[in-house]
Amino acid sequence: MDNKGFREYRDQREQTINAMSPGELLLLLYDELVKRLMRAELALKKPDYDLFEADIDRSLEIIRYLDDTLDRQYSVGRDLARLYDFFGYELNRVKAGRNKTELERVKTMVIELRDSFREAEKSTRAEAEAGR
Numbered sequence: 001m002d003n004k005g006f007r008e009y010r011d012q013r014e015q016t017i018n019a020m021s022p023g024e025l026l027l028l029l030y031d032e033l034v035k036r037l038m039r040a041e042l043a044l045k046k047p048d049y050d051l052f053e054a055d056i057d058r059s060l061e062i063i064r065y066l067d068d069t070l071d072r073q074y075s076v077g078r079d080l081a082r083l084y085d086f087f088g089y090e091l092n093r094v095k096a097g098r099n100k101t102e103l104e105r106v107k108t109m110v111i112e113l114r115d116s117f118r119e120a121e122k123s124t125r126a127e128a129e130a131g132r
Contacts, residue, residue: 023121026066030114033062037107044100056095063087083113 040055067084070077087106094103 021121021125023117023124027114027118027121029062029066030110030117033059034107034111034114036062037103037110040094041100041103041107044098044103047098049098052098053095056091060088060091063091 036055036059040052040059043049043052043055063084067081067088070081070084072078072081087110090102090106093099094106
């Protein structure tokens with residue numbers, strides 16, 4: 001079997017990721033988190049509990065990664081750590097009780113946080129371009 005096409009795709013994807021700014025990478029993680037929460041919500045409605053649990057587990061992994069990469073020497077890092085703890089706690093409750101209402105609430109909060117980071121990234125990029 002010829003894996004040349006796959007290797008080229010993988011290499012190109014890796015180059016694209018390596019060329020991204022930290023803000024773009026953060027947004028990529030948040031977009032994936034939102035996608036997983038939406039999929040979990042849809043799986044809960046079907047009901048497809050295996051997919052629901054897999055998407056909640058992946059969401060928890062993303063939140064743990066985001067928490068692990070925080071710089072807690074700054075107050076914003078400590079505040080985000082508390083927020084990520086809250087998200088993790090709530091998603092574990094959602095998973096255990098298959099609670100649609102709480103899932104919607106957490107998803108909304110994550111979307112609002114992602115949108116805030118998106119605006120900050122746009123502002124940073126605009127300032128950097130203006131300074132050139």
